[in-house]
Amino acid sequence: MPHSPDDFTAYAHASLPQLVTTAHLLTGNPGDRREATELVRRTLVRVSARWHRIPRADVDFYVRRFLVKEYLRGARGRSHRPKAQRAVLVLLHWEGLREAEIAQLLGWSAGAVKSRARRGLALCGGDEERLRGAFAEAAAGVVPSSVPLDAVEQRGRALRRRRRGVVAAACGLLLVPGVVFGADRFMNGGSPDxxxxxxxxxxxxxxxxxxxxxxxxxxxxxxxxxxxxxxxxxxxxxxxxxxxxxxxxxxxxxxxxxxxxxxxxxxxxxxxxxxxxxxxxxxxxxxxxxxxxxxxxxxxxxxxxxxxxxxxxxxxxxxxxxxxxxxxxxxxxxxxxxxxxxxxxxxxxxxxxxxxxxxxxxxxxxxxxxx
Incomplete structure (x- = not known):
């Protein structure tokens, strides 16, 4: 059952401390509020834009997915690998998810999650309990920042309107099979077969x-x-x-x-x-x-x-x-x-x-x- 639009504000207020803390652990700099706060803001904009389509029982799943995807957005090569390893460690040893749940959350294979968890833990000394303690200590020093939810919802509505415009344009093309088929021929080098x-x-x-x-x-x-x-x-x-x-x-x-x-x-x-x-x-x-x-x-x-x-x-x-x-x-x-x-x-x-x-x-x- 989808949430009503009014539910978003209540959910955001209730989940903000946990979101900000996880964002600080992902960015790796609990002393700098700006990066983590911006990560949470972008995440909540995406959640707000899709709020009417998110099933009631799966809100946390989608919010975690958006948060980590935003964290990894734009990272390439070596930068992406350390960030992916850190994301797996945070989800595994702070959020308490299982490897199979992380694979489902991020759209990775179970083997990729296991490999990143193993390599990331090795870089952190190989001691799971010590890593959990380090996360807990870092989280204790986080002071939740305020996120302007009114601006977030306004941006989410704008994003939703823009997406609907794109979908409407695409649907218009779908109603003209000749246009779509013609484009397909062009993309296949002009050969119908x-x-x-x-x-x-x-x-x-x-x-x-x-x-x-x-x-x-x-x-x-x-x-x-x-x-x-x-x-x-x-x-x-x-x-x-x-x-x-x-x-x-x-x-x-x-x-x-x-x-x-x-x-x-x-x-x-x-x-x-x-x-x-x-x-x-x-x-x-x-x-x-x-x-x-x-x-x-x-x-x-x-x-x-x-x-x-x-x-x-x-x-x-x-x-x-x-x-x-x-x-x-x-x-x-x-x-x-x-x-x-x-x-x-x-x-x-x-x-x-x-x-x-x-x-x-x-x-x-x-x-x-x-x-």
């Missing part, structure tokens, strides 16, 4: 690491979210849909559901337990004129670098959602609405076809068409 450059030329696609249950607005009216047992999504036509990781195949479901406009692929079935990487395609009607495409990939040894879906002669780069820790599965979706005519025409050749590429540009999974 993507033949120019070959698999080695595959670029990185949009990949987003999310927390379990974190809802993502894929296109207007469609939300997608992940839990540890699979994919969830809601559309105007069918709310609260679910596809589990252990489901053997969803081909029959979608062939029967949309057989008047769409014939799903080749009819082959690949069990989720077969060990072979697989990827599915689910078309969902948005209205009488467009469909939303999404799917679930699984069985990969690492997160994909790019997912592409082909509808007739159009190649669209999908957005990937995955949980922290490179679980080998995730969800893709295509932002471009597909018309029933395009979907039906595509089905003649066994499409839409979705292809998953690894970082080297190699196709590691393909679904939705005869191979």
């Amino acid at each position: 993507g033949s120019e450059g070959g698999e080695a030329a595959v670029a990185q696609g949009p990949i987003r690491i999310v927390a379990p249950g974190e809802r993502v607005d894929a296109v207007p009216g469609v939300q997608v979210w992940l839990t540890t047992d699979g994919k969830h999504w809601s559309t105007p036509e069918a709310p609260n849909q679910f596809l589990g990781l252990t489901d053997a195949s969803d081909e029959d479901t979608y062939r029967n559901k949309y057989q008047d406009t769409y014939q799903y692929g080749s009819g082959k079935k690949v069990s989720a337990e077969s060990g072979k990487p697989t990827v599915s395609v689910q078309p969902d009607p948005l209205n009488n004129t467009s469909y939303f495409l999404s799917g679930l990939y699984r069985g990969l040894s690492a997160d994909p670098a790019r997912v592409e879906v082909t509808v007739e002669d159009h190649r669209i780069t999908g957005t990937v959602l995955t949980l922290a820790g490179s679980p080998g599965w995730g969800v893709w979706y295509a932002r471009t609405p597909v018309t029933p005519q395009e979907l039906k025409s595509s089905s003649v050749d066994g499409g839409p076809t979705v292809t998953v590429y690894d970082a080297a540009g190699k196709a590691v999974a393909r679904g939705g068409a005869a191979e």
